[in-house]
Amino acid sequence: MARIPLTLTCGDYEITRPLTEGAVTADGIDLTVLTDIASRDRHWRLARNGECDAGEFNVFGYFMAKERNHPFIALPIFPHRRFRHGFVFVNPTRGIRTPRDLIGRRVGVEGYQTAGCVWMKGILEEFFGVPHREITWVLPRPEDIPFTPPPGLRIEYAAGDKTDEEMLVGGEIDALITPQVPVHFRRGDKRIGRLFPNYKDLEIDYFRQTGIFPIMHLVVIRREIVDRHPWIPANLTRAFHVAKSMTYDRIRNPRVVPLAWFGNAWEEQIELMGRDPWAFGLTPANRNNLSTALGYAREQGLISGSQSLSEQFIDIPESVLEGVPGY
Numbered sequence: 001m002a003r004i005p006l007t008l009t010c011g012d013y014e015i016t017r018p019l020t021e022g023a024v025t026a027d028g029i030d031l032t033v034l035t036d037i038a039s040r041d042r043h044w045r046l047a048r049n050g051e052c053d054a055g056e057f058n059v060f061g062y063f064m065a066k067e068r069n070h071p072f073i074a075l076p077i078f079p080h081r082r083f084r085h086g087f088v089f090v091n092p093t094r095g096i097r098t099p100r101d102l103i104g105r106r107v108g109v110e111g112y113q114t115a116g117c118v119w120m121k122g123i124l125e126e127f128f129g130v131p132h133r134e135i136t137w138v139l140p141r142p143e144d145i146p147f148t149p150p151p152g153l154r155i156e157y158a159a160g161d162k163t164d165e166e167m168l169v170g171g172e173i174d175a176l177i178t179p180q181v182p183v184h185f186r187r188g189d190k191r192i193g194r195l196f197p198n199y200k201d202l203e204i205d206y207f208r209q210t211g212i213f214p215i216m217h218l219v220v221i222r223r224e225i226v227d228r229h230p231w232i233p234a235n236l237t238r239a240f241h242v243a244k245s246m247t248y249d250r251i252r253n254p255r256v257v258p259l260a261w262f263g264n265a266w267e268e269q270i271e272l273m274g275r276d277p278w279a280f281g282l283t284p285a286n287r288n289n290l291s292t293a294l295g296y297a298r299e300q301g302l303i304s305g306s307q308s309l310s311e312q313f314i315d316i317p318e319s320v321l322e323g324v325p326g327y
Contacts, residue, residue, distance in 0.1 A: 003030040010056035019243035026239035047144040054221040060118045063297045064145040072220035074313045077240045080217040084120045086199035090175045099128035105174035108138045108164035115216040122296035150301035237316045
């Protein structure tokens with residue numbers, strides 16, 4: 001039987017590399033994987049142009065696209081997760097010492113609907129009493145998914161060609177929620193510092209309270225492909241699982257990762273988060289994670305409906321994992 005050709009775009013992650021490099025194949029699928037695309041550009045190109053058959057996509061952008069009848073549907077594959085307390089930066093000269101000092105301020109974000117920003121806005125509001133409507137959000141460009149901000153939401157677009165980091169150290173914005181560690185911070189510039197210097201402790205406390213390791217991205221696939229070949233979602237999901245399992249086995253080797261105490265960090269993670277923090281599928285923990293994300297999307301004006309998770313995803317049976325080592 002001829003294999004079905006599919007193009008997939010995703011990040012170059014350790015847990016996906018065996019799949020993207022061809023060490024793992026998806027049964028019945030001839031997969032072409034594109035990884036040399038920046039994260040924001042990948043989401044833009046999928047959302048605006050639908051350039052690939054399947055791809056990694058911002059979870060909140062997907063909720064918005066789904067409500068707007070975008071021709072993709074999600075698989076419960078989550079290639080990127082991240083805690084976000086450590087990615088909020090402030091200009092200390094602006095008098096910001098606590099999260100509530102952000103109220104009434106101008107905060108730069110890569111996008112109002114980007115996953116890290118939505119998660120952090122929700123966490124700041126829920127756990128630190130910082131209402132997202134009492135901040136002016138400064139964006140560099142239009143959003144991936146066009147939307148009309150609800151009344152009372154303050155969004156501005158940056159003028160000129162300065163980066164958000166340049167605006168922060170120059171005092172044009174007071175804080176920055178970013179997916180990267182800023183260059184000025186790495187260089188020791190005193191005009192930029194973390195809002196939460198003890199971010200790891202806070203992230204551990206957050207996980208212990210909620211059980212959430214925030215899902216940033218999921219994988220979407222064209223509906224028409226699923227309609228024609230309903231076996232593809234399970235086979236593709238299994239391939240992602242096998243790739244992740246191979247990665248776990250590889251990095252358990254203390255010779256692989258160039259960190260002196262990586263083994264200790266690995267053991268610490270297992271003790272806190274279990275053996276598979278990057279679990280795929282609609283497990284109870286992932287349902288809690290995604291339900292929280294849906295709630296934040298509604299509260300922040302990104303979606304208006306009350307969709308259920310079963311409407312958002314193609315569920316994959318647990319039997320798909322059978323025979324995969326490491327699970």
